[in-house]
Amino acid sequence: MKKFYIAKSRRLRSTPFTSRIESHGVTAYTIYNHMLLPASFGNLEKEYFHLKEHVQVWDVAAERQVQVIGKDATKLVQLMTCRNLSKAKVGRCYYVPIIDELGGMLNDPVALKLSENKWWLSLADSDIGLYAKGIASGLSLKVEISEPDVNIMAVQGPKSFKLMEKVLGKKINKLKFFGFDYYTFKGNKFLIARSGWSKQGGYEVYVENRKGGQSLYDELFLAGKEFNVEAGCPNLIERIESALLSSGNDFDNGDNPYECGFDKYIDIDSEIDYLGKKALIKISKKGINRKLMGVIIDADKIEVTEEISLYNSNNIVGNLRSAAYSPSLKKVVGIAMIKKEYWDKKTPIELKIGEKKSNGTICDLPIV
Amino acid sequence: MKKFYIAKSRRLRSTPFTSRIESHGVTAYTIYNHMLLPASFGNLEKEYFHLKEHVQVWDVAAERQVQVIGKDATKLVQLMTCRNLSKAKVGRCYYVPIIDELGGMLNDPVALKLSENKWWLSLADSDIGLYAKGIASGLSLKVEISEPDVNIMAVQGPKSFKLMEKVLGKKINKLKFFGFDYYTFKGNKFLIARSGWSKQGGYEVYVENRKGGQSLYDELFLAGKEFNVEAGCPNLIERIESALLSSGNDFDNGDNPYECGFDKYIDIDSEIDYLGKKALIKISKKGINRKLMGVIIDADKIEVTEEISLYNSNNIVGNLRSAAYSPSLKKVVGIAMIKKEYWDKKTPIELKIGEKKSNGTICDLPIV
Numbered sequence: 045m046k047k048f049y050i051a052k053s054r055r056l057r058s059t060p061f062t063s064r065i066e067s068h069g070v071t072a073y074t075i076y077n078h079m080l081l082p083a084s085f086g087n088l089e090k091e092y093f094h095l096k097e098h099v100q101v102w103d104v105a106a107e108r109q110v111q112v113i114g115k116d117a118t119k120l121v122q123l124m125t126c127r128n129l130s131k132a133k134v135g136r137c138y139y140v141p142i143i144d145e146l147g148g149m150l151n152d153p154v155a156l157k158l159s160e161n162k163w164w165l166s167l168a169d170s171d172i173g174l175y176a177k178g179i180a181s182g183l184s185l186k187v188e189i190s191e192p193d194v195n196i197m198a199v200q201g202p203k204s205f206k207l208m209e210k211v212l213g214k215k216i217n218k219l220k221f222f223g224f225d226y227y228t229f230k231g232n233k234f235l236i237a238r239s240g241w242s243k244q245g246g247y248e249v250y251v252e253n254r255k256g257g258q259s260l261y262d263e264l265f266l267a268g269k270e271f272n273v274e275a276g277c278p279n280l281i282e283r284i285e286s287a288l289l290s291s292g293n294d295f296d297n298g299d300n301p302y303e304c305g306f307d308k309y310i311d312i313d314s315e316i317d318y319l320g321k322k323a324l325i326k327i328s329k330k331g332i333n334r335k336l337m338g339v340i341i342d343a344d345k346i347e348v349t350e351e352i353s354l355y356n357s358n359n360i361v362g363n364l365r366s367a368a369y370s371p372s373l374k375k376v377v378g379i380a381m382i383k384k385e386y387w388d389k390k391t392p393i394e395l396k397i398g399e400k401k402s403n404g405t406i407c408d409l410p411i412v
Numbered sequence: 413m414k415k416f417y418i419a420k421s422r423r424l425r426s427t428p429f430t431s432r433i434e435s436h437g438v439t440a441y442t443i444y445n446h447m448l449l450p451a452s453f454g455n456l457e458k459e460y461f462h463l464k465e466h467v468q469v470w471d472v473a474a475e476r477q478v479q480v481i482g483k484d485a486t487k488l489v490q491l492m493t494c495r496n497l498s499k500a501k502v503g504r505c506y507y508v509p510i511i512d513e514l515g516g517m518l519n520d521p522v523a524l525k526l527s528e529n530k531w532w533l534s535l536a537d538s539d540i541g542l543y544a545k546g547i548a549s550g551l552s553l554k555v556e557i558s559e560p561d562v563n564i565m566a567v568q569g570p571k572s573f574k575l576m577e578k579v580l581g582k583k584i585n586k587l588k589f590f591g592f593d594y595y596t597f598k599g600n601k602f603l604i605a606r607s608g609w610s611k612q613g614g615y616e617v618y619v620e621n622r623k624g625g626q627s628l629y630d631e632l633f634l635a636g637k638e639f640n641v642e643a644g645c646p647n648l649i650e651r652i653e654s655a656l657l658s659s660g661n662d663f664d665n666g667d668n669p670y671e672c673g674f675d676k677y678i679d680i681d682s683e684i685d686y687l688g689k690k691a692l693i694k695i696s697k698k699g700i701n702r703k704l705m706g707v708i709i710d711a712d713k714i715e716v717t718e719e720i721s722l723y724n725s726n727n728i729v730g731n732l733r734s735a736a737y738s739p740s741l742k743k744v745v746g747i748a749m750i751k752k753e754y755w756d757k758k759t760p761i762e763l764k765i766g767e768k769k770s771n772g773t774i775c776d777l778p779i780v
Binding site: 045046047048049050051052053054055056057058066070071072073074075078083084144145150169170171172174175176177178179180181182183191290291292293297319347348349350351365366 | 413414415416417418419420421422423424425426434438439440441442443446451452512513518537538539540542543544545546547548549550551559658659660661665687715716717718719733734
């Protein structure tokens, strides 16, 4: 595939770590929430194996925060998601599908409950802050909505635990999955969550002090030598194998949370109030006719820039939305929206990658 | 400056013209409304002179439309902008600053009144559809909000008039600036506005039928040979000289419309109702302390990826937000937020471009 440059400008915001990751050899960016998000350091497969064996530090500042503060903060956050947050606890992270009044997906952030009246929504790629502002204005809610200067640095991979213990002390080991707490490094306090956009384990450091964050970034590389630390970024291959869905790639506003497999994050039975509840009740009664599933394809490369139709003979089985060559499986792995009649995974699929026809099978998610 | 590739994916949406502009030699993209927007065909200065002399066809599908239909459509559009739309006419385009309740800028689309109950907002780069959905849900407005599959192709440059007349007939000549009407090509109807993101004259074709639009695109190149037609894109140099402000570059949510020089699009005196009106009244009474102005700098290159401070001795004069080398002026031209005490344009400025110090002056907008 032909490659194209990215035309940088102030609108495609840099992060506090941009100059560092450029020194570390980033080669490609994507844009996420109007910000540079590193996408490769030149060899996706090498980065994939490294992530699964060692530890990487990622600049994921593009996971911007919508901060909601005020008497009605919890009410507003609940209005935006179909997940029941009535028992949410301070110090915990919640994966929350955000939907519109028709039940269409808008985003799938991680919500952090910072206090009874303060939340952060750690966003996928869409301006949910504008949705929040619109609702708050329409309902005259008592909230302040902003995008604070919070820049996330992720530490991911099996050796992330040892590295973070070395830098921040043993206290970090007490942190449970999707919990967060505060830790101090060189006099600066950091909110750190045990979370991240890989299934290899690790942390996300919510940097509120740019200089302090840069100092911690540098220390992670110094202290991380013995753990073979490298700069990295969310890895396309790993995230597809692990079924970490990507908003805008795997689903968009035309899909509802049932189709995305988010059933366990949908509450249509309790008394909670959110936009789109009526629509979801209706969808639930009617049932869905398609859902996201995995596919495994006999091919050694692919680049998905638009939906690719999956066929069986002349019948459309579904649409491929993300895919990458997995050097572990020696096949292409992908995430696709599959029609109901093919959910039994028995039907072989074919597709065109460029001009070449390839064959594959449907599987469950996660793939690995 | 080091160059980086763009990591394509479905999330960074392709347009109906992507394969064509790639054949035509696009080299760099930016991302705009989650879509590929061409940024260069390899030589910005050559493209600048060509745009000012001939005619170019641009893929600006990334100017996505928010479609608002329904009994409350006009009410909702008015709620989002400080411009008085009470006398807006069907068939006309309106440049409308969109603000939040605090008076901060969110976008600066062109609004097209399609009928009494139907509008399109032709967006700059932010998800105003989510703002509209939030307000509509909060106020229970009777509207349908969507992003229709409308993809804009612009025809820009002094020879655009002759080219469009040749392809679409003499009727197109009757179109006035910021007016729109419908024209037929090979059986497909196109909404065409006399507008565009250059000051060189031309049209924007709102393509609602992908195949029809591709056919028109191809015809423009066939018929345009005699006018020296080329593929192009919004040109950084030309748009800065002409002071076509770029949302996210020249202003953002931290700026109000007075600071952007949008005074003539602000109505705080009539009875119209919009979010942020109270805030604008307050700002208006207090007065502003900074505004966007032009700068001319003695330098032969620049790349702005973050605000660059402008100094006089040790005093900060303002912040540079966009800039490019102008081969006409043989200097760097830029758009900057300038403090009130320097609005008289008498104070020389200095700035660092990379490690090099350069000198310049403040000027009015547009620069040329």
